[in-house]
Amino acid sequence: MKILVCLSNVPDTTTKIKLSADQSSVDMAGVQWVINPWDELALTRALDLKEKAGSKIESITVITVGESYTEPTIRKALAVGADDAVRINMTPVDDYEVASNIAAYVKENPYDIILSGIESSDYNGSAVGGMLAEFLKMPSVSSVSFLDLEGDEPLLKREIPGGTETVKVPIPFVAIVQKGIAFDPRIPAMRGIMMARKKPLTVVEPAGEAGKSNFSGFAMPQAKAKVKMIDAENAGELIRLLHEEAKVI
Amino acid sequence: MSVIVYTENWDGKFKKSSYELVSYAHAIATELGVETVAVSIGNVADEQLNILANYGANKILNVVNDKFAVLDNSAYASVIARAAKANNAKVVVFANNFTGKAVAPRVAVKLEAGMANSVTALPLSFDPFVIQKNVFNGKALGKQQINSDIKVVSLAQNSFGLKENAGTATIEAFDPALDDAKFNTTLVEKNTVTGKIILTDAELVVSGGRGMKSADNWGPLEELASILGAATACSRPVADEGWRPHSEHVGQTGKIIAPNLYFALGISGAIQHLAGVNSSKVMVAVNTDPEAPFFEAADYGILGDVQKVLPQLVEAAKKFKAHS
Numbered sequence: 001m002k003i004l005v006c007l008s009n010v011p012d013t014t015t016k017i018k019l020s021a022d023q024s025s026v027d028m029a030g031v032q033w034v035i036n037p038w039d040e041l042a043l044t045r046a047l048d049l050k051e052k053a054g055s056k057i058e059s060i061t062v063i064t065v066g067e068s069y070t071e072p073t074i075r076k077a078l079a080v081g082a083d084d085a086v087r088i089n090m091t092p093v094d095d096y097e098v099a100s101n102i103a104a105y106v107k108e109n110p111y112d113i114i115l116s117g118i119e120s121s122d123y124n125g126s127a128v129g130g131m132l133a134e135f136l137k138m139p140s141v142s143s144v145s146f147l148d149l150e151g152d153e154p155l156l157k158r159e160i161p162g163g164t165e166t167v168k169v170p171i172p173f174v175a176i177v178q179k180g181i182a183f184d185p186r187i188p189a190m191r192g193i194m195m196a197r198k199k200p201l202t203v204v205e206p207a208g209e210a211g212k213s214n215f216s217g218f219a220m221p222q223a224k225a226k227v228k229m230i231d232a233e234n235a236g237e238l239i240r241l242l243h244e245e246a247k248v249i
Numbered sequence: 250m251s252v253i254v255y256t257e258n259w260d261g262k263f264k265k266s267s268y269e270l271v272s273y274a275h276a277i278a279t280e281l282g283v284e285t286v287a288v289s290i291g292n293v294a295d296e297q298l299n300i301l302a303n304y305g306a307n308k309i310l311n312v313v314n315d316k317f318a319v320l321d322n323s324a325y326a327s328v329i330a331r332a333a334k335a336n337n338a339k340v341v342v343f344a345n346n347f348t349g350k351a352v353a354p355r356v357a358v359k360l361e362a363g364m365a366n367s368v369t370a371l372p373l374s375f376d377p378f379v380i381q382k383n384v385f386n387g388k389a390l391g392k393q394q395i396n397s398d399i400k401v402v403s404l405a406q407n408s409f410g411l412k413e414n415a416g417t418a419t420i421e422a423f424d425p426a427l428d429d430a431k432f433n434t435t436l437v438e439k440n441t442v443t444g445k446i447i448l449t450d451a452e453l454v455v456s457g458g459r460g461m462k463s464a465d466n467w468g469p470l471e472e473l474a475s476i477l478g479a480a481t482a483c484s485r486p487v488a489d490e491g492w493r494p495h496s497e498h499v500g501q502t503g504k505i506i507a508p509n510l511y512f513a514l515g516i517s518g519a520i521q522h523l524a525g526v527n528s529s530k531v532m533v534a535v536n537t538d539p540e541a542p543f544f545e546a547a548d549y550g551i552l553g554d555v556q557k558v559l560p561q562l563v564e565a566a567k568k569f570k571a572h573s
Contacts, residue, residue, distance in 0.1 A: 013520055013524060017385045026389065037501055096364065119505070121524070124366070124367060126350050126367070131354040133323070139321070139323055139434060141434065142322060143347055162441050164440050165436060165439050167435060167437060168434075168437055173433075180495055180496075212397040213395040214393070214394055215392060216377075218392065227550040228550070235535075236561050236565030242533070242549070243573075249510065249569070
């Protein structure tokens with residue numbers, strides 16, 4: 001069985017976001033790139049599944065849609081244990097373009113289980129996994145917080161409002177995952193980093209559809225009014241302010 | 250032509266968020282000069298369906314079929330896309346909730362439509378169709394221009410509010426025309442907690458961090474939440490320590506929420522935490538550290554020990570509820 005993990009290359013969460021002078025784009029100069037945290041959890045679970053005793057997982061491939069600047073992030077995924085990587089050489093405009101291009105690759109190179117994080121921390125999109133499943137006509141399960149294999153049969157848990165549902169879907173399928181699927185991402189060790197240099201990273205040219213949207217401009221959020229401090233000895237005053245001033249209770 | 254809105258039901262009932270969604274769809278439909286058509290899947294009584302008319306639905310497509318008892322993303326997407334085509338939809342509106350996240354992307358592909366998720370307001374313009382959304386976890390706003398004929402939009406909860414548009418709607422049975430093959434999701438087990446306010450739906454959230462000191466100190470926090478009718482939440486270290494379940498973790502990689510009021514009790518406000526909560530309308534921070542980053546993000550702050558402040562808040566909330 002082969003697993004594909006979709007990775008998005010995103011600025012580290014602590015990055016200070018700056019806009020270009022005309023506000024038409026985000027200034028990415030000097031940005032520290034990382035694996036999107038949700039995708040990193042997906043990768044962690046894939047690795048756990050492969051390493052389990054009696055595992056039927058033969059290989060884990062990671063795939064990214066991005067230009068060459070995404071390669072350090074891809075190498076990190078290889079360093080923590082992915083077997084090989086694919087980079088689709090383009091800068092995508094939206095989730096539709098990402099999903100369509102990954103789908104074009106998967107149609108030629110099939111996988112049994114495809115994992116994708118539920119959200120990306122750059123443009124905060126959450127559609128790639130679902131769109132990919134639809135392009136591939138595969139079942140998808142979203143908000144997945146647990147994934148295991150009982151023999152050849154996948155068992156998934158999804159977080160519904162106020163609880164969980166355990167479901168089964170036939171292979172191949174797409175799981176769109178969130179916290180719970182794994183908790184702590186792996187940290188690459190020196191040996192892994194050395195090995196990652198020799199693992200295959202295939203660069204393919206885009207073969208999917210063009211996107212359906214683009215970001216035409218950006219703005220910075222309005223500066224927040226200064227915090228109103230309330231004396232700790234008179235904390236009850238807060239409840240009055242929340243009712244009379246903020247009008248939220 | 251129409252704006253299609255998928256109105257989810259929970260055990261045959263709609264929620265406030267359903268009415269918010271119809272209000273939003275109706276506002277777009279009014280701008281475009283087209284009908285607002287709601288799609289309901291499941292067993293919902295006409296009396297419930299008719300409430301949607303109060304918020305601007307002109308037509309309600311009612312899909313009643315037991316096969317839809319378990320959410321199958323592909324099957325749901327097929328029905329909604331089919332309804333969109335049959336009604337010449339220009340825009341398809343979803344809630345940015347569990348079901349919306351699962352189904353909307355598949356509908357977008359079926360309709361060859363661009364999609365904007367988690368939007369908080371009406372489009373900035375309709376031609377071209379430009380809609381604003383938070384990007385980089387709220388550190389900037391992006392203007393997303395959708396260029397396809399049909400647009401798919403998911404609305405962040407609690408962002409638009411209810412707008413009554415008294416009217417009447419026609420209810421039509423809608424045939425999903427599906428074969429068995431499209432249902433691939435088998436339910437094995439379902440576990441739900443009843444009577445608890447659902448965190449991702451909640452308008453008010455009371456959340457605790459490391460400043461709560463131990464798993465034994467959550468009584469007053471839960472009491473405050475219960476008096477206010479709020480959901481409870483926590484920061485990542487609290488979930489990692491096992492003081493609270495992981496399902497309560499809000500922040501990056503945890504749940505992303507946008508309530509009207511967020512109480513951060515003993516949470517310093519690390520950027521990863523703020524990424525999950527900074528779309529909240531009003532935020533309150535209680536912390537002993539005057540340098541805590543949460544005081545930069547909060548609207549109201551109390552510099553002090555949570556253990557001492559919380560009982561005062563509980564008392565004040567009790568009095569407030571007794572008089573209101």
